[in-house]
Amino acid sequence: MDQIVQDAISILRKQGLRVTEQRKLILQALANSQSPWSAEETHANLPPGSCDLVTVYRCLDQFDKAGVIDLGVRENGTKVYCLGHGLGHHHHLTCRDCGRTERIDLCMGEELEETAKSFGFIEISHIMEVFGRCPSCVN
Amino acid sequence: MDQIVQDAISILRKQGLRVTEQRKLILQALANSQSPWSAEETHANLPPGSCDLVTVYRCLDQFDKAGVIDLGVRENGTKVYCLGHGLGHHHHLTCRDCGRTERIDLCMGEELEETAKSFGFIEISHIMEVFGRCPSCVN
């Protein structure tokens, strides 16, 4: 099991959430992924029959609330999640055609937080996704 | 009819798209809005019986592709659209609880474009949405 999965698990425990076989599998699947995955994609990458799709939805939602995974959205509105790759907060560049993704380290989180606070808002979060057509799909 | 709607209409014409009564109404509704609207919300703000919801979906999609409106996404994945308020590209800060929105002028579009191009990607677009809880909802 990856270190990052271990870390995620202890955070869950600290928050009083229970650690089940399914949750470990889901976290490990995300840890193996090269790109953010939707609930369906995560489910497809779990050992067959090991966990119901509904459970994946519920767990991803809780993991997000617990702060152990990051939430993103595709251009079509599908929610996607990723375990920080052990590299903290970041964003992705996704190919519209083939779905290939690249990490992007640009982020204006701090400026956003400041601006939002100047409006009196609290509990700030943000979603940023970049889309384009990758070299292999340009043909 | 607002100037910004007139402008949008001529862009549509230039692209060979047809200008129908429904399209004018949809554009005017968005021009009146203070915040980005989903297809359902846009439809709800049209004169009763003037346009089918399906048509709203189709038009918003085309307007986005034609570049006359901007696409955003809510935290739950719902797509929202806005007519630039005559002020060009910008983003929004949305209250999770009451839906209130504020304009945010921060944007790193150019840096994103550059980074994406360095990966060989073209036709870059991005979605950025900021969420929080507004002062009135903090109680």
Added chain:
DNA sequence: ATGAGTGCAAATAGTTTGCAAGCTG
């Protein structure tokens, strides 16, 4: 007049909810 655009009905995709049974702490 011709093909883009529309309305209506029906299909989809993604996600959420209810409830009884199972497992973790």
Added chain:
DNA sequence: CAGCTTGCAAACTATTTGCACTCAT
């Protein structure tokens, strides 16, 4: 052993598609 968690079925929401008819150009 209490109650968080899961699985299964069913409901839901947002969005898309098929098709015949209408209207802008």
